[in-house]
Amino acid sequence: MITQIIDSLNAAKLDGTTEVVVAPPALYLLQVQSTLTPPVEVSAQNCFNESSGAFTGEISPNQLKDANVHWVILGHSERRALFGEADKLVADKVKAAIGAGLRVIACIGESLEEREKGVTNEVVERQMEAIAQAVGPEDWKHIVVAYEPVWAIGTGKVATVQQAQEVHADLRKWLAKRVSSEVAEQTRIIYGGSVNAKNSKELAAAEDIDGFLVGGASLKPEFIDICRVKESA
Template sequence: MRKKIVAGNWKMNLTLAQGEQLINDILAAGLKLEEGQEVVVATPFPYLTKAKSLLQHHPGFYLAAQNCYSEKSGAFTGEVSAEMLKSVGVDYVILGHSERREYFKESNEALAKKVDLVLANGLKPIFCCGEPLEVRQAETQNEYVAKQLEESLYHLTAEQLKDVVIAYEPIWAIGTGLTASAQQAQDMHAFIRAQIAGKYGREAALGLSILYGGSAKPSNAKELFSSPDVDGGLIGGASLVAADFAAIVKSF
């Protein structure tokens, strides 16, 4: 049975004190996770160690970093390696988020290198994929996402793929006022799973967790999560409000 995951991506928000309070409020929300359900918190780099200390004694709660660099080590001022993240107790690393692709021009080739480094250090990548508005309007979203998967993930073995989580982000529905329907989310998730099945086989595809990253919130989480191929969410803004994030987790 594949994992059901709600991951909160704080992005570049909150002070350390605010982040500590947010985690404590989430932990105090009385969330009862069943077997196979996980909550992941992705904090900014400076807060990882503190967040780990707060989460580590709570079963089902895991820590994520929001990115890592595409080289193992070296003279790359300001960057953070997968090995460094491993050393402070990180469990997951978000890779290829739409903001990283758009603002920092991360390529599929660079992301393939990041995936390799994350896996080599025993961490699990949350690999983001998804199409911008012009691609959706042209109705070529399937081809667009298939290329992202092929160029960043298809060099992996089936065994390596077991540690990968995919997050589908309909970029056109994030902060634009447009909304992706549960059916649109399900259609793309089913497409991604079919692509994985075509490359790695049906068993591998059925074991892969695919999260929805399109502005999930308490009001639509239950409908989204009830879709057969939607295994949870990568949550942005709603992850900064403990009550909202807890409500999304409870939507399982």
């Protein structure tokens, strides 16, 4: 399947109008990095917060940099929920990755219970605050924020455009207040959660949704359509 996906992306001849980054499992990183053609880039799905040491099974940000992998996803909801990664650990990973010269897709998002309690903004702002305490204002140019409501990941449920836009707008206001108006304006905030070719068009039209963190649909031919959705928006 990996070869088929690579061949499909290469054949699509994306022109770079939209920045596209793919994140294969660690076992396939080098294969994808060596065979995927620009402008599509490659990301790791995770990395550790130490550059070296006795951490069997972990991948350091320096190792990713050495392998010519320039992106990493950090704080994905599955890492937080299944592997117990707390806000501070995620923030430490973000700091370490940026320090190694990587660009980071930092994931945040609330559970269904938190959404139903009406504390979505408090949750995502708490997750963002941990990152803000770990990095400096100049580091945000290396960070893409990915809002992924946990209740919408792989469930087929998608936040409405209004729900997603409201959270993205709040995040941008928070960045302006907590960091700077320049950072708020320049930081890309993307949406993740059962994104597909059909709903991506409507979501892409929202003012504060700058792109997508695509899960299951990235393994299907429709991923190319999602990559091109901004061209027709």
